[in-house]
Amino acid sequence: MKRIKKIECPAFIFLVFLIVLSFLSSASADSNKIKGTVFNDKNCNGIKNPGESGIAGVLITLNPTGQTDITNHKGKYEFKKLKEGIYTVIETDPEGYCSTTSNIFVVEIKKKHKDKKKSSKKDDDDADDDEKEKRNYDFGDTRKSISPPAGCCIY
Numbered sequence: 001m002k003r004i005k006k007i008e009c010p011a012f013i014f015l016v017f018l019i020v021l022s023f024l025s026s027a028s029a030d031s032n033k034i035k036g037t038v039f040n041d042k043n044c045n046g047i048k049n050p051g052e053s054g055i056a057g058v059l060i061t062l063n064p065t066g067q068t069d070i071t072n073h074k075g076k077y078e079f080k081k082l083k084e085g086i087y088t089v090i091e092t093d094p095e096g097y098c099s100t101t102s103n104i105f106v107v108e109i110k111k112k113h114k115d116k117k118k119s120s121k122k123d124d125d126d127a128d129d130d131e132k133e134k135r136n137y138d139f140g141d142t143r144k145s146i147s148p149p150a151g152c153c154i155y
Helices: 009-030 121-134
Strands: 034-040 059-063 067-070 076-079 085-092 097-099 104-109 139-143
Touching: 034 059, 034 085, 034 104, 067 076
Parallel strands: 034 139
Antiparallel strands: 034 076, 059 067, 059 085, 085 104, 097 139
């Protein structure tokens, strides 16, 4: 009977460790996203009010990745699986519309802190950062033909 050589255990364990570590670090990046809505701002106040519907078919671009998304029938867009970094979200006004909000948002995605056991001023700041990461980045537009003579489009 032939004897099978044993695999060096430390080398094998180290290889498995690297694979698992790689998977875990990419899994945390998968949860980072930027999302929002493009809405028909009928009263030109820059805020999505009840009764103001989303605008479908609007081009949204994410830089520096160059990814694009087109808003759905509810005016919603979303970019998923983003890594930590600074992104610029750009809305291209649909034909016949002008903006009541800025067409650009700068968004910073930071590493999320999972250990929230201790309560301190720093932890409170981190909680605020987590809330910022969950916020929607909404763009307001209105039809050019319904703007008052002075115009409500500011961007």
